[in-house]
Amino acid sequence: MENPPLRPSTYQVLEQHGVDRRSFIKFCTAMAAALGLDATMVPQIVEALENKPRIPVIWLHGLECTCCSESFIRSSHPIAQDIILNMISLDYDDTLQAAAGFQVEDIRKRIMKEYPGEYLLAVEGNAPTKDGGVYCTVGGETFLSILEETAEKAKAIIAWGSCASNGCVQAAKPNPTGAKPIHALLPHKTIINVPGCPPIAEVMTGVLTYILTFGQLPELDRIGRPKMFYGQRLHDKCYRRPFFDAGQFVEAWDDEGARKGWCLYKMGCRGPSTYNSCSTFKWNNGVSWPIGSGHGCIGCAENNFWDNGPFYQRLSGIPVPGIDSTPDEVGATLAGAAVIGVGAHFVSSVVRRFGQKPAQPTPDSGDKGRGDV
């Protein structure tokens, strides 16, 4: 191109969407307040938003099912179009990219070279580590090597979905490909984990736009999840919670309780152990969510949720490898063993005592003086 590339800034984009300068300044002021900044900082924010180009995003796909991308484009606010055209520069994404083959790989390399430390890396899926990574290759290279290479100069890394955050289904036992979540592969990087299979669309776009709007990463919890969306369990904000507290449960599919929308706890609902925004945002622009449609939560945003099955029981096998029984079965067996042991001891001590009866009269035994003190 003849002219140097002109990148539209956030302001230009807003302007194009009919936002006047007055509203724009107001927006910047509100943002400064939200960030806890002094009013003197407003001009700097205005400046930044007026002139900053859209942030380049490289969206990698490893071992995954593309449900995260599908969820992303289901976002209702903002809509995917707005993000792709106005907020970020989605420079690399196998699923939506017009180009294919080496042209795509060239783009990735160019972005890494031209925007070191400035591009966002979004990872959907994870990498197989077994057998030199042959279980997932792109352009003849292993996904693992591509991930490591691309992560090196990334400004921030977002791990989309349970595959990238937790390992998800391919990492379930026996994990035949040695699939590992991103944080295990990039131990020295700060990674924003956005778990879920898939994550809620508006959670994905919410995380992304938070980073773009505030220029900083969201506050993360102990395992790298944004607190704003993964701070609480579904259970604590579930609209069926009154039935839980009352003790009114669905006992079988399509029973009276199911038709009345009672609590799905006894159908194995993982709401009490799952951190996500399902019970508040719900899915697909708030239309419904798994519990709202009568099926318990399967805990898809939780670490290792596939191995916490069967999904329709409250308890899975006890968390000790090699034992495939519920805690109650194991506990009752141990208690039974204790009773048997104790019983055997008791019987033998009784037998001993009665057996020794004739030999008792010796006054030398410890029995002497019993009751004397």
Next chain:
Amino acid sequence: MATAIREFDPKDMAQHPDSYFRREYVWELPVRISHWVNAACLIVLFLTGIYISHPILAPSGEAYKNFVMGRVRQIHFISAMVFMVSFLVRVYWFWMGNNYSRSGFPFVWRPSWWRDLFRQATDYLKLERGHVHLGHNSLGGLVYTLFVVALGWAQMFTGFALYSETNPSGFFGRVFGWVLPFLGGSFQARMWHHTFAWGFVVFAILHVYVILYDSTQYGNGLITSIISGYKFYKRGDLKHDRWVS
């Protein structure tokens, strides 16, 4: 049964001092209170805990009229708080009380501890009296360490971590919240908590039996000691003027 109660004879006692029991104040009041509070709490905790995982009552009527599950959970949580306080009192008394309150400490690095452990185990198996500790013997101490102290801590950590889930940014969340990711998530923490609970049942069976057996076989007044504080001993039995067995 075989022993006839005889007239007390001071001369005989002077001649055969080993045959006569003496009395010693072993369990101080905080130990005894803590014991019974723990026992009560554990029974309530276990029963309510099992109910929470397998709720069976199905109240009828509108939800607002009922609070069955909520009440059971409330009782569970209150018992947990009481248990924690009682447990911590006992931990405090470990340092502040008499030597008996420290007895049974697992000195796994001392051969004498292992010898006592072995002796006590064989005594039980051979159905012999051997000698008696006025405090806890090594075997008893080991069982209490594993089934009460370790399990108690484990249940408090997992339990309060699960309790904190309703308010992750609150006090319990800050203190115990790390346990959840440490154990691989909330579900796994719940599984451990549930599994551990059975440990108390196993303990209760062993504990009650051994107490009954000890008391009968050794004549040391073990059962009443946790009410009155006094245990009985004869010469050759061990008083705990130091911790080690």
Next chain:
Amino acid sequence: MTTRVVVDPVTRIEGHLRIEAMLDDRNVIHDAISSGTMWRGLEVILQGRDPRDAWAFAERICGVCTTVHALASVRSVENALGIQVPPNADIIRNIMFLTQMVQDHVIHFYHLHALDWVDVVSALKADPAATAALAQKVSPSWPYASTGYFRDIAGTLKKFADSGQLGIFQNAYWGHPAYKLPAEANLMAVAHYLEALKWQKEIVKIHTIFGGKNPHPNYIVGGMASAISMQGDNAINMERLNYVRGLIQDATNIVENLYIPDLLAVASFYPEWTQIGGGLGSYMVYGDIPQNGIGDPSRFRFPRGVVLHKNLSEVLPLDLADSGQITEEVAHSWYEYPEGKKALHPWDGVTQARYNGPKPPYKQLDENGGYSWLKSPRWKGNAVEVGPLARMLVGYASGNTEFKDVVGEALGALKLPATALFSTLGRTAARGLETRLAVRWLMQEYEHLITNLKAGDSATADTSRWDPSTWPAEAKGFGFTEAPRGALGHWLHIKDQKIANYQIVVPSTWNASPKDGQGQRGAYEAALLDTPMADPKRPVEILRTIHSFDPCLACASHVLGPDGRKLSEVIIR
């Protein structure tokens, strides 16, 4: 001299696919290999699990064609355990199935396939007024066709292009001689790309209503979890049903007034693509959308059968349980069979991963050795194509008037003979025609549900065999569906209440499979033959044909480890 064109990654698909095409000196493809370059081992992971959980694992095979694996999975368990789901459950499943088909096909056309035919950069030169005139001519009933609307779109596009940050549109094949649409048609298509992107998130709400979320809605063995209570506010009721009805109406509008007119308009500019990309000429359909339970294929809306060698006068019968019919081979796959075994029915399948491809990073694969994580499924030894074209042709050949009407109408509009269907464009068109049927059927299924409810039947689940203690010690079953991309089958073996073996043969495995022992190519490979390429460095022709199949590689690449057999060590040479 042979030029080797490597396209890896093939983009705008699901999963990881590599195509290597061999060109002669006239730049015509004379040989091609299709390689799935990912494997996740879902079937190995499924072993030993509760069969009632299997749907959730299987569903995660693919998030693009979400639901289809869940559906095939619950059907396989129900088949094994002899569960007959209530009619309402079948209807709700049909509604969800059709919703998926409509959404998937529209997304495929606009977001995964259109950019092979539409030059986005050329759209910058379009005149908004002329575009509006064109749009009104192409689809008189579509409301967004004013000059102002297109001026806005053109403005957005210009601003975007001027930014120099072209995002997903950069480095593509714009200006390639194979792009033939006038600038106005390109602008219209770009506008509709954005319209469809907005709409696709609406139609899936049907899944959300019945299944709780999308992607990956919930199913249960024995029916559906969404109970119906017309007298309550906490289950499927009139409000929910009205929501569904409205979404079906919107979908009908999009398909009839946006998708189909655009499809026909684009197709009319590419008549040469009715001669290219035909491929195998043999087609297979399992059939779906039961009207009388899944056990009665004669009452499926999508009829079952096989058409061989373009012979539309005969539809051959098909049996999924017959071990002589559906088999899988591994001649060019990175798996091995025991000595003396060449082709195995999924119930008897034996597979061990054995990677003997080049050590990454590599430049090219060996077409004479193993070159794919996909196996080669065959029907009675024949390589067959599955998918929308297969469904339309089998429906057509079965003499079903619904199929004959939509096909005839489209061919009439384009003034093409029926043989034009055996092509890349035919495949793309068949997908659209099928979507027309799908939206009609959606409304019919909805009405059917209402009829049942009026008759007082609101059951959604049969739980008589929910408890594993009611199951036999051993059971075998199969479940199937017609996924958007074609015939999908799950074969399952339950032993002692656990999954002993689970095997999945998916549409993209049929289509993207490598050569078999007889040297028969898979559908992709066959369809690429004789395709002339204008510029081998910019392989838009390869993308057109490959995308016409709508590849789904996460689905396709799989392996099974029966009887808990461990995977063998991978040998890298």
